[in-house]
Amino acid sequence: MSVGLISVTSPLKAATAPQSGPIRYDSAARTFRMDAGDVTYILGVAEDGDLQTLYWGKRLRIQDPSPAPRTEGGSGFELPIDVTPHEFVGWGGGLYVVPNLKVSFPDGNRDLVLHYLSHTIRENTLTIKVKDIERDVVVDLIYEMDPATGVLARSARIENRTKEAFTIEEAFAATWNLPSSSDYQLRYLTGRWASEFNLQEQALHPGKVVLESRRGSTGDEVNPWFAIERGAQPDQDTGDVWFGALAWSGSWQINVEQNAANRVRVTGGFTPFDFAYSLKPGQSLDTPKFYGGYSDGGIGGASRLLHRFELDAVVPQSPNRKLRPVLYNSWEATGFDVNEAGQEALAEKAASIGVERFVMDDGWFGKRKDDHAGLGDWYVNPQKFPNGLKPLIDKVHTLGMDFGLWVEPEMVNPDSDLYRAHPDWVLNFPGRPRTEGRNQLVLNLARPDVRAYVYGFLDKLLTENDVAFLKWDYNRNWSEPGWPAAPLEQQKQVYVEAVRNLYNILAELRAKHPKVEIESCSGGGARVDLGVLRYTDEVWPSDNTDPFDRLRIQNGFSYAYAPGVMMAWVTDSPNWMNNRSTSLEYRFLSSMQGGLGIGANLNKWTPEEFATAKTMIAQYKRVRSTVQEGALYRLISPENGSEHSVTESLSKDGREATLFAFLHSSQLGESYPRIYPRGLDEAGEYSIRALDGQLDSRIPQHASGDYWMHHGIEISLRGDFQAMLFTLEKVEAK
CATH class of the missing domain: 2.60.40.1180 (Golgi alpha-mannosidase II)
Structure with a gap:
């Protein structure tokens, strides 16, 4: 056994390997302690084998005693299992709070009681194995603590070691437990198209708050992030704050429960709505990662801690990521009416003000003249670009910029060659209507043939063209989430397999084309989460580019996500959203608080506007590293x-x-x-x-x-x- 690895195969057997690093196991007390950054997290094994949260908060001194696991009493209406701060609990034994795992077995049994079996420690990762008291259902609970920030990633791997398939009906990654207090304040983010990232604040009371997306993707109606502060603080930078973010880009749920004794538990993972996952013998299911952190520096300190973690440990190329270049996007200038000459003229104007990346938006492919046709047919339109994209790309390069393209790989228009050839490739229920959104349907990325097609055309596009950037869009939610090609008992797994394949495609593209950068866009901010940020360099918070509206949208965004991954554009005035007129300087300064982009129609700018823009872009480059990499104070x-x-x-x-x-x-x-x-x-x-x-x-x-x-x-x-x-x-x- 290598140094730094501890393995315990029985709750009665003490660890004998050297214990060094941030994770320590006390075999006598049967407790695990994790220390990193300014955070300590302690959990323990109770006498009956339950795993309990014992402490999560400001870092304790190493000589300080650890609290011990204990089983609290209750009444016939409040059993001990419901008042115990469980780390991960199955549905059984009289549990009434949200379970982490709920299973139906072939014989009709649904009782699941998980007890400690063994554990291993390797550097910053603790893996605890728990098992049902009778059946061979084994769960690996995985804890990974970031050394710099103390942010803890928790996830679960559920394994079927029985001889028959069973169905997982609920699977949550982890539960975060907070001590009893009557003055907790909950923050979370809600929104809609063009009004994303609205900060909500409310006092917690006994009961349950459910944050959820049933839309097949993250959703902008509510974002998978929360923060809980003890007491109402007078400013941003004082007070105890616990926060969490779910790394999943599909349907999800976070439950915030407070019991009558004012203890709070937060459980997050796959939403159980319309969810079922059939697990055959020998198969396993991995939950998403559920990140959690603590700061005694108020909500501002919590945000800065999360930003640092995202930039240094989550996004691609971290911790040595490139600064976001100044970008020009042609959408508002040309819409779908793109062609070689028009784009080259825009590129010349963009280069003259100091732009570093030129992006051609929608309309370059298939028979795409509006949003009614062409999605799915990813070949260069020969009428608009008779010589392919190379002449335009070469022109952009001679102007000192790199080249980017808009794509929407997961969608298809019914009016497309792809749909006519493969109508079965979309999410659908046979014999039922197929609901269109923005004149398009959702490809079923869970299908292996669809996954192969999407990866194949993107790989071909990047191989044949010197493309440095993809604006990856996703412009509708799911409907009719059927997968009729799969066996009946596996059809609801579409919610998991489609997102897994999305991540796999992104990972494979990045591995084969390491210089390509990707932006996650979903009609604005409907797919912003720590799952997609593992594979994309930046995100688009909102289609609303009104510079005054953006102040509030960007403020809300910053509670959960770093300004260094946020794109913001300077567009025309009056703005299309509100018909509001603002100066070019005001528009620039609003957008310069993140990654700066320009989306205005440069064909209509005056010489004075070009001169102003050139000055503002130079100012942005002067402060860019501080804005994108620094610590944000509101x-x-x-x-x-x-x-x-x-x-x-x-x-x-x-x-x-x-x-x-x-x-x-x-x-x-x-x-x-x-x-x-x-x-x-x-x-x-x-x-x-x-x-x-x-x-x-x-x-x-x-x-x-x-x-x-x-x-x-x-x-x-x-x-x-x-x-x-x-x-x-x-x-x-x-």
């Missing part, structure tokens, strides 16, 4: 009808703070609120500099971090839809 929130919004991004080395300030409308001659930066070195000296807008001449050019954070900064913004950008730069000591 200084003034745009929520609840606020007239003001201020964000600060602090560079990883703490040497630069970039601040964006926005004003909706001046009223009654009121001054702009004083701005108080966060996170600076109190004793360090910082110089202040306006990149866009003007600072009051009375503001000192240099002052300590203490001064800026506690005295604050007064700026003058007056009028409607005004904004400015300024920086604080640390001065080298002489």
Whole structure:
């Protein structure tokens, strides 16, 4: 046995291998302790073999005692199993709370009682094996703790070692248990198309809150993220916060339960709605990963911790990912009416202002002239591009930009050669209507032939063309989620197998074409989660590009996801969404808080607009690394009808703070609120500099971090839809 690996095959047998690293097993107390970042997580094995959560919170000293597992009493109406903080529990023995695993056996039995069997420890990963008290149903509970942030990934592998198939009716990845408290506040994100990532806050009370998507994909109606804070804190940066995010891009469910004793348990995984997974002997099912973390730095600290984890441990190429390039997308300029000459003309204009990536959107393939036809026929339209894509790509390269394409691989129009040849390839119930959304149907990616087709045309496209970027779109939810080609008992597995194949396609494409970057887009932000972010470099939060609306959308987005993966575009004014007119500077500053893109019709810009855009893009490149990689502080929130919004991004080395300030409308001659930066070195000296807008001449050019954070900064913004950008730069000591 190698050093660093501990294996215990009996609950009575002590570990003898050296115990080093962040995970320790106390054989006498039968407890596991994980320490990383500023977090400690402790679980233990009770006398009856149940796994219990014992502690999750701020890091404890190594000499501190660990709490011991215990079984609490109850009444005939509240059995001990329902008040015990289980790590992972089967449905059986009088359980009334949400179980992690519910199984139906061929003989009609549905009782499942899981007890500890053994465990292994390898570096940052703990695997605990639990088994039913009678039947050979074995579950591996997998814990992976990130060394830097203490974010814990939990998942389960359910294995059938019996001699007959059984049906899994519910499968949740993990349960997070919080101590008893009567003042918990729950945050989560809801939305709809063009109004995604709305932050919801509510006090928790005894009962259950269900967050769920039944749509076949993540969904923008509610995002698979939560945060629970103890007490209502006066600002963003104080207080205990526990948070979690489910890494799954299909239908999902998170249950937040608080019992009468004010204990909270959060259980997440596949939604049980319309779900059944038949597991044959020797087969296994892996749940999604359910990430959880803790911060004593308030919801702001929790966000920054999650952002750092995402950028350093989740997204492709982490922790040394590339900065997002400045992008131009041709959609609003040309719609479906794309051709070689028109795209080349746009590319020249984009290059002139400093754009680094040119993306041609919808309309380049098949018989695509509108959204009624062509999806599924992924060949270059010969009328629009008689010589293929190479001349356009070569032109883009000569202009100093790389080239990207829009694709929607998982969909098909009924008016397409693909659908006429393979009408059975879509999700459907035989003999029933096929509901169209945006004039398209959903390909059943669970089918091996569909998976092969989708991978095949994408691989061919990337092999034959020097494409650096794919904007991967997904413009409708599922309907009629049938899989008639599969055996009846396996048809509901479509919810799992389709998403697995999506991930496999993305992984294989990235392995074969490692220089290609991918954006996850789903009619805006309907597929943003830590599952798809494992395979994509950036996400599109919303089709709504109104710069004022975007302040609130981007604010909500930032609670769960890092600005470094968020794309934001500068588009035309008046904006198509609200007919709102704003200055080009305001539009740029709104979009410069993430990955910057330009989607406006450059064919209509004036020379003055080109000059302004060139200046703004240069300013963005100056602060890009701080915005995309730094720590985000929400200084003034745009929520609840606020007239003001201020964000600060602090560079990883703490040497630069970039601040964006926005004003909706001046009223009654009121001054702009004083701005108080966060996170600076109190004793360090910082110089202040306006990149866009003007600072009051009375503001000192240099002052300590203490001064800026506690005295604050007064700026003058007056009028409607005004904004400015300024920086604080640390001065080298002489």
